[in-house]
């Protein structure tokens with residue numbers, strides 16, 4: 001539960017390519033923001049800078065009104081859902097979701113409560129004892145989302161979470177994410193996609209990126225209904 005503020009953020013990779021020019025963006029607590037734009041425009045870079053997986057070359061990033069520019073990823077209160085779900089193949093659904101809490105030495109009862117709450121939210125309760133290989137792609141991606149939920153992050157970061165799914169599963173999982181937004185209205189969610197339909201159906205506000213610049217920011221109606 002937090003706002004996210006980027007001020008004069010720039011990113012230059014080690015090969016001296018400037019991929020983010022001067023990003024200023026104020027994301028409110030509870031907002032569902034979608035970064036959209038063509039491949040290579042810098043969506044993932046922006047998300048990875050917010051998560052802390054990638055350094056910011058200059059500028060500042062605040063989460064929950066704290067400057068976290070120098071704060072390591074694990075202490076930023078963010079949780080990321082990736083395009084490929086990277087589940088532990090030898091662990092059950094339950095253990096995949098519980099693992100990050102177990103290694104943080106969270107009380108067993110609390111872990112159990114968080115895992116069951118997330119499983120209910122994502123309709124995974126019947127599958128808690130299964131291994132990932134016995135799940136569909138959409139179910140696996142829901143487990144990956146569950147792993148983020150149990151950590152009770154202030155900010156959820158989604159990096160093209162549907163792009164590895166086939167068309168039918170993509171629609172179903174998109175609806176799950178829309179439900180998640182409804183059930184966690186105070187959580188800030190930042191979502192990256194190149195798919196306009198995802199942007200239109202999920203976003204409170206869309207940030208249209210192009211070659212490292214913000215081209216436009218607005219509601220789905222602003223951006224797509226009044227060209």
Ligand code: ADP
Pocket residue numbers: 013014015017019037038039040041042043044045046
């Ligand atoms: P998108 O997510 O919109 O496809 P990316 O953020 O992945 O865009 O990439 C933006 C630009 O930065 C691209 O030109 C890409 O080639 C470049 N880029 C991404 N990662 C690196 C890296 N580690 N080193 C150098 N250039 C990179």
Ligand code: ADP
Pocket residue numbers: 085086087088089
């Ligand atoms: P490999 O990648 O060679 O299969 P690893 O031991 O790196 O072997 O990974 C085993 C499995 O655990 C892989 O399916 C991988 O996606 C998953 N995995 C590895 N690291 C992580 C991580 N930090 N979070 C979640 N899953 C992970």
